[in-house]
Amino acid sequence: MALRPTAFLLDVVRPPRQMFYGEVIGTAMQKTIKVRVARPRIHPVVQKPITFHKTFLAHDEHERCVVGDWVRIDSCQKISKRKNFTLGEIVAPASRYTDADGKLHTQRQTGVQEVDKVAKLKESKHLS
Numbered sequence: 001m002a003l004r005p006t007a008f009l010l011d012v013v014r015p016p017r018q019m020f021y022g023e024v025i026g027t028a029m030q031k032t033i034k035v036r037v038a039r040p041r042i043h044p045v046v047q048k049p050i051t052f053h054k055t056f057l058a059h060d061e062h063e064r065c066v067v068g069d070w071v072r073i074d075s076c077q078k079i080s081k082r083k084n085f086t087l088g089e090i091v092a093p094a095s096r097y098t099d100a101d102g103k104l105h106t107q108r109q110t111g112v113q114e115v116d117k118v119a120k121l122k123e124s125k126h127l128s
């Protein structure tokens with residue numbers, strides 16, 4: 001009688017049960033992000049596509065996300081009352097801007113330059 005190998009013995013990582021893609025709309029809590037997931041559906045009566053939205057709380061251990069990032073969240077064991085997901089990856093980071101004081105922003109404001117443009121400007125003028 002041969003023994004069958006199990007996933008535990010082979011160190012195979014099981015993919016998450018649920019996985020959603022959405023936009024980060026809140027980072028006010030520590031190690032938690034609020035993600036808005038859009039689901040396009042056909043309306044049952046009108047038969048036109050409409051978009052339904054749902055917000056999920058996800059665990060962001062290293063607080064890497066900012067408002068505007070597109071992320072993948074994966075299901076996990078329940079962390080708190082409303083937090084059942086963890087941050088899988090940042091699919092598309094939001095534009096980040098820095099002002100004259102070096103403060104980081106995620107929305108465009110007057111007198112604020114984009115981070116990549118500042119780095120390019122420093123390289124072109126050979127500044128550190």
